[in-house]
Amino acid sequence: QVQLVESGGGSVQAGRSLRLSCAVSGYTYNGACMAWFRQAPGKEREGVAQIYTYIGSTYYADSVKGRFAISQDNAKNMVYLQMNSLKVEDTAMYFCAARGGYCSNLKKDYNYWGQGTQVTVSS
Numbered sequence: 452q453v454q455l456v457e458s459g460g461g462s463v464q465a466g467r468s469l470r471l472s473c474a475v476s477g478y479t480y481n482g483a484c485m486a487w488f489r490q491a492p493g494k495e496r497e498g499v500a501q502i503y504t505y506i507g508s509t510y511y512a513d514s515v516k517g518r519f520a521i522s523q524d525n526a527k528n529m530v531y532l533q534m535n536s537l538k539v540e541d542t543a544m545y546f547c548a549a550r551g552g553y554c555s556n557l558k559k560d561y562n563y564w565g566q567g568t569q570v571t572v573s574s
Contacts, residue, residue, distance in 0.1 A: 452477045453475075453476070453477045453478045453549070453562075453563045454474075454476045454477055454478075454565075455473055455474070455475055455478075455547045455548070455549060455563055455564060456473065456474045456547075456565055456566070457471060457472065457545065457546065457547045457565045457566065457568040458472045458474070458568060459471040459472045459568060460545060460568030460569045460570045461569075461570065461571070462571040462572075462573065463537055463570075463571075463572055463573075464572070464573055465537060465538055465539055465572055465573065465574050466536060466537065467537055467572075468533070468534060468535045468536075468537065469534045469537065469570060470531055470532065470533050470534070471487065471531065471532040471534065471545055471547075471568060471570070472529060472530075472531055473485070473487075473530040473531070473532075473547030473565060474528065475528040475529065475530065475547075475549065478528075478549055478563065479551075481504055481505060481525065482504060482505045482551070482552070483504050483505075483549050483550065483551050483552070484501055484502070484503050484504070484549070484550050484551075484552065484554035484555065485501070485502050485521075485523065485530040485547070485548070485549055486498060486499075486500065486501040486502075486521075486547070486548045486549070486550075486554065486556070486561065487499045487500045487501075487521060487530075487532045487547060487548075488545070488546045488561075489541075489543035489544065489545045489546070490543055490544050490546070491540075491544075494543075496546070496558045497512065497556075498512060498555075498556030498557065498558070499511070499512050499515055499519065499532070499545070500512070500515065500519055500520075500521035500532060501521065501554035501555070501556060502521045502523055502530065502554070503553060503554050504523055504525065507523065508554070509521050510556065512556070514540075515534075515541075518534065518535050518536045518537075519532060519533065519534050519535070520532070520533040520535075521533075530547060532545070534570070537570075537572045538572060539572050539573065539574050540572075541570060541572050542570060542571050542572050543569075543570060544567040544568070544569050544570075545567060545568050545569075545570055546564055546565055546566075546567045547564070547565040548561040548563060548564050549562065550562050550563070
């Protein structure tokens with residue numbers, strides 16, 4: 452049974468940092484694409500960052516490029532999202548997702564999802 456469990460969300464002021472974690476179990480981790488998506492109230496779920504675990508290639512949405520960093524710890528089956536210089540518009544529920552093969556930033560392409568962790572950024 453595949454499980455993705457996010458943690459690390461919280462409430463912070465703009466300009467501060469948070470690190471989200473995603474614990475992966477029951478899934479062939481290597482060779483998969485692991486991703487972070489987010490969904491703000493009333494908005495579509497959007498891809499934030501992806502990492503192709505086989506070679507560590509990373510991809511970012513333009514809105515977070517230079518501020519967020521996705522990383523992996525293969526030994527621990529963990530994926531992280533380091534979020535720096537947070538903005539009010541980063542407020543959303545953040546989800547970890549997994550799919551086999553190459554990365555995509557489309558939610559429809561992902562087979563497995565976590566329950567999400569809330570990030571709230573205040574001014």
